Amino acid sequence: xxxxxxxxxxxxxxxxxxxxxxxxxxxxxxxxxxxxxxxxxxxxxxxxxxxxxxxxxxxxxxxxxxxxxxxxxxxxxxxxxxxxxxxxxxxxxxxxxxxxxxxxxxxxxxxxxxxxxxxxxxxxxxxxxxxxxxxxxxxxxxxxxxxxxxxxxxxxxxxxxxxxxxxxxxxxxxxxxxxxxxxxxxxxxxxxxxxxxxxxxxxxxxxxxxxxxxxxxxxxxxxxxxxxxxxxxxxxxxxxxxxxxxxxxxxxxxxxxxxxxxxxxxxxxxxxxxxxxxxxxxxxxxxxxxxxxxxxxxxxxxxxxxxxxxxxxxxxxxxxxxxxxxxxxxxxxxxxxxxxxxxxxxxxxxxxxxxxxxxxxxxxxxxxxxxxxxxxxxxxxxxxxxxxxxxxxxxxxxx
Numbered sequence: 001x002x003x004x005x006x007x008x009x010x011x012x013x014x015x016x017x018x019x020x021x022x023x024x025x026x027x028x029x030x031x032x033x034x035x036x037x038x039x040x041x042x043x044x045x046x047x048x049x050x051x052x053x054x055x056x057x058x059x060x061x062x063x064x065x066x067x068x069x070x071x072x073x074x075x076x077x078x079x080x081x082x083x084x085x086x087x088x089x090x091x092x093x094x095x096x097x098x099x100x101x102x103x104x105x106x107x108x109x110x111x112x113x114x115x116x117x118x119x120x121x122x123x124x125x126x127x128x129x130x131x132x133x134x135x136x137x138x139x140x141x142x143x144x145x146x147x148x149x150x151x152x153x154x155x156x157x158x159x160x161x162x163x164x165x166x167x168x169x170x171x172x173x174x175x176x177x178x179x180x181x182x183x184x185x186x187x188x189x190x191x192x193x194x195x196x197x198x199x200x201x202x203x204x205x206x207x208x209x210x211x212x213x214x215x216x217x218x219x220x221x222x223x224x225x226x227x228x229x230x231x232x233x234x235x236x237x238x239x240x241x242x243x244x245x246x247x248x249x250x251x252x253x254x255x256x257x258x259x260x261x262x263x264x265x266x267x268x269x270x271x272x273x274x275x276x277x278x279x280x281x282x283x284x285x286x287x288x289x290x291x292x293x294x295x296x297x298x299x300x301x302x303x304x305x306x307x308x309x310x311x312x313x314x315x316x317x318x319x320x321x322x323x324x325x326x327x328x329x330x331x332x333x334x335x336x337x338x339x340x341x342x343x344x345x346x347x348x349x350x351x352x353x354x355x356x357x358x359x360x361x362x363x364x365x366x367x368x369x370x371x372x373x374x375x376x377x378x379x380x381x382x383x384x385x386x387x388x389x390x391x392x393x394x395x396x397x398x399x
Contacts, residue, residue: 027254028063028064028067028250028253030064030246030247030250031062031063031064031246032246032247033058033062034057034058035056035057035058036054036055036056036057036058038054038056044056058243058246059238059241059243060238060243061238061243062243062246062249063246064246064247064249064250064253065083065243065244065246065249066080067249067253068083068207068219068221068249068252068253068256069081069082069083069221071253071256072190072205072207072211072221072223072256073223075190075191075194076185076190076194076195076196076203076223077190077194077196077197078196078223078224078225080223080230081221081222081223081230082221082222082223082230082233082234082237083207083219083220083221083243083244083249084219084220084221084222084237084242084243084244085218085219085220085242085243085244085245085248086206086208086218086219086220087112087184087186087204087205087206087207087208087209087219087220088114088115088118088206088220089220089237089242090204090205090206090220090221090222091114091115091118091153091184091204091220092118092240092242093222093233093236093237093240093242094151094153094182094202094204094222094233095118095119095123095128095151095153096236096240097232097233097235097236097237097240098150098151098180098229098232098233098236099128099150099151100127101126101127101128102127102128102129102148103128103129103148103149103150104128104129104130104131104146104148104149104150105119105123105128105129105130105131105149105150105151105152105153106130106131106132106133106141106144106145106149106151106152106153106179107119107130107131107132107133107152107153107154108132108133108134108135108153108154108155108158108165109132109133109134109135109365110135110155110158110159110161110163110365111153111154111155111158111159111184112155112159112184112186112353113159113353113354113356115153115184116132117356119132119153120132129146129148131144135154135155135158135163135165135166135170136163136164136165136166136296136299137166138166138169138170138172138173141169141170141173141174142173142177145173145177145179149177149179150179150180151179151180151181151182151202152170152173152174152179152180152181152182153182153183153184154167154170154181154182154183154184155183155184155185155186155187156183156184156185156187156188156193156195156303156304157187157188157289157309157311159187159353159373160313160347160349160353160354160367160371160373161287161313161365161366161367162187162287162288162289162294162311162312162313162373163295163296164289164294164296164299164300164303166299167183167193167195167198167199167200167303168198168199168302168303171198171199171200172199174199174201175199180201180202180229181199181200181201181202182200182201182202182203182204183195183200183202183203183204184203184204184205184206185203185204185205186204186205186206186209186210187209187309187311187339188304188307188309189205189210189211189259189263189309191259191260191263191307192304192307192308192309193303193304193307196225198303200225201224201225201226201229202222202223202224202225202229202233203222203223203224204220204221204222205220205221205222206219206220207219207220207221207252207256208220208338208340209338209339209340209375210259210262210263210266210310210339210340211252211255211256211259211340212251212252212255212256212340213255213256213258213259213262213340213341213342214251214255214341214342215338215340215341215342216251217248217251217252217255218244218248219244219248219249219252220242220244222237262342262378263309263310265378266310266376266377266378267290267307267308267309267310267376268381269310269344269376269377269378269379269381269384270288270290270308270309270310270311270312270374270376271288271290271308272381272385273312273374273376273381273384273385273388274286274288274290274291274312275291276385276388276389277312277314277388277389277392278291278293280389280392281392281393281396282316282317282318282322282392282393282395282396283314283315283316283317283392284314284315284316284317284370285314285315286312286313286314287312287313287314288308288312288313289304289308289309289311290306290307290308290309291308310339310340310375310376310377311339311373311374311375311376312373312374312376313371313372313373313374314371314372314374315366315368315370315371315372316370316371316372316392316395316396317370317396318370318395318396318398319368319369319370320369321398322369322370322395322396322398323348323350323351323369323370323372323395324398325391325394325395325397325398326346326372326391326392326394326395327346327348327391328394329390329391329393329394329395330346330387330388330391331387331390331391332387333345333346333387333388333391334346335347335348337352337353338375339373339375340375341375341377342377342378343377343378343379344374344375344376344377344379344384345374345375345377346372346373346374347372347373347374347375348371348372348373349362349367349371349372349373350362350367350368350369350371354367370395374388
């Protein structure tokens, strides 16, 4: 294999020409082999000891995973990274691969639902100490730090309320305390923000979402600024069997090559849709990081500038009846708990990602029965506004 720079600045694997051919494939081949053969034990030793490069067993790495890891790493401004079978695999690699019973971890109180579950239920079961705080309040993070605190895990843009973390303030707190800062950058993407440039030690992505972008891939990525930490993450991922399949990696590479174009179109749609929805009857609030009425508008402007992204949340004045009417009337849009597809998807946190919380707990986060999250896609802008307007009107009649 030889290395060459790809269109996104990453290191792409370019295969040797096929026997008898002076040319090579334009599209990266899929490498499904589980094992790779070596000539001698000495040759295998040379690979494991890092004196030559090569592959041995696909759980320990394969060419398609390297292609995607290098692409994401280049986007985030580091070398490589580790691919996992899902975004939660990346979260698991950090929390289980770096820390132990007795350690204390702080998390934002509005993390992705499964990240919250791991921190609230699984980590305490394994002897970890856990505190959940408002990631928009660096002082609250500082107050939660203990002598045994090892890491703080936050999302820059919270799921699903789209509140903005005080990334720079928390980075300062972590640096002063000698605590690792772990940032899930899935919602923001490196197109809007590169957390390493703001003091993050570790960055996580669910490539399943906007980076791959077609709802046909399940992948995660984790990268670390420190080479020793990166190695520990990779070793744990291999040991735990978090390795992704070559086919998913191949699909992710295909999707990532169009990511910049998809991001810009989806963001433009989200911005226009937010503007159109604000004055609709029955609309209690619209939350979009690019709007001046966002509750964290100043922080959003400082962190992501005009890159509001493709995620938009809103609240209807009606209850569950209005919610049912809205999704039923949203012609051509999928009601599905996902984000980052080429089409717009509708998520209702009270019945999906946050259903395990009590109504009171959801209420404390601002999630009512009328609360929705949109992952805005690539539809024609005016057609999308027309569909959402009609669905809101149906919700008003039902509510």
